Amino acid sequence: MKKKQAVSEEPAEMIPSDSSSEGENEAPTKAKRSKTEDAGEKEEVVYHPVKLSRNDLYRPPTADELNQLKETESLFHCSLLKMQMEELLKEVTLSERRKGQIDSFIQTVTNLLQTVPESLQVEVSDLSWLSGAVKVPFLLLPKTTKGKFRMVPPASVDVIGSYPLGTCTKPNVMVDLAVTIPASVLQAKDAINQRYPRKRALYLAGLAEHLSRSSDIGTMRYSCLHGNRLRPVLLVCPPDKDSSFTIRVHACPPPGYFKPSRFHPQRNNIRTEWYTGLQTSQTETNEPPTPHYNSSLLGDLLLRAHLQFLSAVSSQCPAFAGGVALLKVWLRQRELDQGTGCFNGFLASMLLAYLLMTHRISNTMTAYQLLRNSLNFLASTDLTNNGVSLAKNPDSTAPSLADFHDAFQVVFIDPSGHLNMCADMTACTYKQLQREASVSMQFWDDPTVDGFYSLLMTPKPMIRTSDHIFQLCELVKFQSSCKKLNLLSELMDHSGNYIQTALPFILSLLQRGLGQRIHLLTHSLSPDPEWSVESEAPKYKDQPPLSFGLLLNPELAASVLERGPPADSPKAAEFRQLWGPRSELRRFQDGAITEAVLWEGEHMCQKRLVPKQIITHLLQLHADIPESCLRYVGAALDDVIKTGSEVNFEILTGEEESLVVVQAYDDLSRKLWALEDLPLSITAVQGAHPALRYTQVFPPVPLKLDYSFFEREKISRSLVPKEGKPCPAYITPVTVICHMEGSGKWPHDRLAIRHIRAAFHIRLGALLKKHHNYTCRPCPTHLDVCKDGLVFRIQVAYHREPQVLRESLSPEGLLVLRDNEEAQALEMATIHKPLLTSTLHGLQQQHQCFGAVCRLAKRWLAAQLFSDDVTEDAADLLVASLFLQPAPFTAPGSPQVGFLRFLHLLSSFDWRNNPLIVNLNSQLTAADYTEIKNGFMASRESLPVMFIATPKDHKLSLWTKRSPSVQMLQRVVLVAAESLKVLERQLMDGSQTQDIRVVMRPPLDAYDVVIHLNPKQVPLLGQAVDPPVVNFSRGTSGGSVRPSGGVLPVIDYNPVSIYLAELREAFGDLALFFCDPLGGTVITVLWKPKAFVKAPFKTSQVSARSVEVTGEEAKTFPNIEAILQDFRIMGKDLVKSVEAKTEKWLL
């Protein structure tokens, strides 16, 4: 119901009104916004150009002001960015009130913790002292270990981490509390064989049991630090539900209890004998090193030292907290700040500390500069090869950088010199971080990009970032891959976490296999598990599926050949080992005989999935992960733009068909150029049809016709549809504009020009027939040419015609130019459309999947009945903007990701306050951007709601001038957001019903009348979202198409569109009509509420209205029954039934 109001409100009113209409019909988020506007803020929220008085502008500046102005000018692109950053910081930092709440709760918890009762000393494996209500947060693997444990009150409880540093940010406020386990509980050899981690878990369980008895504590859950099961933590919430912070209780050994040198990355602290339970003959020196185990223990040991270090650093740099907060926001938008092996806030602080210590940034810099410098550092430093250390002068026992690099993929050493803080991070994650940083720096330096939004405000979820995604579902299979990859000692090091053990190996395997095909391989960071204190720790296999993202290299990703080294080179063995039986010797055209792998893929839609074949093959071959575990999401959406051409039974996604059309056009264009005997020469032949820029949803297909299906026209013998038969197949005319030379021979009169054009059409047709035997049909407005089974519609254009249309003589004899619609329409058809077509054709050459994204987008718009509001050209421009200005992403590399971003653009772009600038051919400079924006702001109210500026069109937004209206745009935004949500959920979650066509089926209950059409008369039925299993015969027959000659087919005859046009002409002021032009079998109708207000009798407004007389006054209202009857009459044989959904018109 809500939607209906939104749509049906006076559509002529193009100007968005601010408060009156928004309040009720907008999406919840917007409604919320406008409510706050109305309620609290007195601020004027409409932008006015600033008017400062002369006095204000020219008064002598104070030194202070001068400095400030100069600073903003030199440091920031503009003061806007600085202010934006400040506002953002205000949003994420904690308020004083919140801090007060947190402080008091910390006090409560601390007090409670101090009073933990003591218990008797027991064996570690004896859990009888715990009441059954609380479980130990630890996976006991292997079951037993030696050692004694007893519960005693903590030696100390301290607040650590981001909260005392002031770098804590909203949301998910976490306050870390370190509880020191007294030395009396621990024993000297506890570092070995998981004794300490188990005691730590027991101690936490003890604390949890004690806390659970208190009423001052809300819910309690266990989690583990960054997914490391050796470091469980206890999450404590305050009792009142609405407070949104959590206290995270860590247990740690007393400072200095263990010697750090014990945890050298090459030392062993888990004995194979204990772990496997088997007697081995290995001596201690032969034991494999356990770097990850060591670093997790070290991490506990150094908790407090790190805090001291950071607070010392941050106290010197006033902007430290702000810098960290910005960096955290940046990381969070990129999903890099949480989960196993993440780059968390702690690392962000350490990074800034490192930059400060190495004097890469100075203490006086602002938060903005801190962020910029740290991104610059990340972009330019490869920690996977050249680790950095915070330790100034590490003691002699500290390991060297080389030692760290041997043991870990990413190296960033802490101030003590013993701990690698990036121990769990995979090389892929770091590469991702690095790429993100360098891409961010690019956007930042580009004055045409809104750096603030792309860096800090736009989320980059994996599904919208990566071109292809795949998921590994049954994680338990990783166990067998560990076995296959022979990773026992690594498994021991990771304490049985087979996922983390196998992951780096699988990643490097895939990286090798995909090689040049991808720019980047990313993987999701498994989220920290959380479970209630009453339940056992979850198993590793209970984790959600691991997702991997591929950022494709469009040039190479779809290549079907993997060419290896020559057969006799030493590298051949390596190649064979990688590819296994798929590798074979091949001889190439250049005479070389090399190892090679050939993947299947004949057509573009299959070639796009070559990475899938590679991944499946490699995982099966090397990691024992069967294909059934792999969920590859790369081309899930291709289905809806696939056409099953009946002729050759091949299902294609349109790239090849478009190519056929373009080639036929090129040939035609050549032939036109070559024509002689024309009175004037041709100056340009330009395509002006989406099919000629690869963006036609279903490109025209060459058709061979079955003549017996048709009637014949008497004189010309052209085909004509036969009554009683199904509507013949629709033949799309492909528009081609043919400019003729300007000359004095052209008349200077609109009607005469029209006739001369017709003469040209006749002449061109005759010549084409004579020289090339093409069947032609000249009309006054165009010339249809049948060529290769396709139909081209040539329109002759004369460049001065719009001018002639505009000219008129004023009474004084002065020649006046008056713009009019006719001239605009002509310019659109003969100038702007061809230009757009050629420009976008160029874009397709740069980005292979541009066309496919456009086609998906337009399929969606059509299916949701929006194709009349967001026109084809506007949709193509929207998609073009995704490729030309992808910030914060990079240009889409697959149709799927492009489409998701299209939906996101539609739903999240602030159409009210911003122009969408599509920088075709990069013709716009930064100055142009400002000019466009200022012009837009100054005359916002009179401009189209959806404003798209292009290099040739700074001020008018040609393509969206007519539509959409405010209400329709609102609806589009709403539906796009919903579609995106549904789609992302389906794509990312294999357990959902997998039917992506859901987003293409519009709800019909929102409309007043639904006109059901007879499928027999819908020529494009086969292109419907849910095409019928059996289609009607439409007069086509198989076999190859004759390139020329033959009878003129039925061109551009589509009963649905004719009917729709008639309905709009007859009832356009009473109702809106919607239809899916691509095979839709319903036309939906929405009454305009305004038309249903009783109006006084006026001769100009009585169409389809009844009259009612009250006293002396005659009032009119729509004659609904007759109108519904007219729907049936006007669409005789096409309309199956007219279903009135609502009774709204009953006055």
Add this chain to the structure above:
Amino acid sequence: MAPSKKKHADDQAYLIPGGFTVLSLQFSSDTAARHSLYVKEHRVRAEKSSGRPMDRTLFVLNIPPYCSEGVVKELFSQFGVIQSVELLDHPGSVQESGPKLAKIFMPPAKQGFKVGYVVFKKASSISAVKSHPHDVPLVVCTEERQVKTGVQKWIQQYTESLIQPEKLQEIVDSFMQDYDKRKEQEEERQRQEAEQQQEDEEGWVKVTRGHKGAKARPHSEAANQRTLQREKQKKKRKELMNFYTWQHRNTQKEHIAELRKKFEEDKQRIALLRAQRKFRPY
């Protein structure tokens, strides 16, 4: 619809305020719903010339799209012999301008509800129409007179749109001949005018307001503006920038003013954004 039937006797004409008589119209005898036609004698004094004699012309409103001129003619011929029928999108007169065009060169007609001017041979037919009982509908499509709609009509339209190139050529040729003739006439007229401006025997020149002929510059609005602009630019080019000290000082002052203005603008933009809650990162 309902209200009309209640208030009036069924077999009477239905007159509404404004002087219109309501006639009901049915597509065929088996369709239930009816449209109402509103008719009145044509009485506009301004239009004397057009073929709408005041006493014999019936003004008809709300003619459904499926009624062509022929259909309307037949519908009303039951009231008297009809001279002509004219269907328009809006009430008023048509501006007959320019030469006559072939049908195929006309822009496609709108398929909406129309108004009609029906001219009867006799004035008495008007009153016959106005007394037509309301409940006896005019039927558009009958056994004898099939009106094609929907798919049938579209196929017919498609067939009609096919035109032989030869025929098209003929139309074009005849139009262009006509056009050339008109142009010649125009030129002839101009030539005569020019001749008139020649000196006559006694040395007098007849001066008229300038027409085509020798002109200094194109006589149009755009051209005028272009010239103005060009002169302005020329003036600007002559000035020297930053030459005198006061000029330099002024430039600096302008720069600061510019910065200030930008700062104020940005402040306002921020206020706007803040009002829209644009700073929540997630």
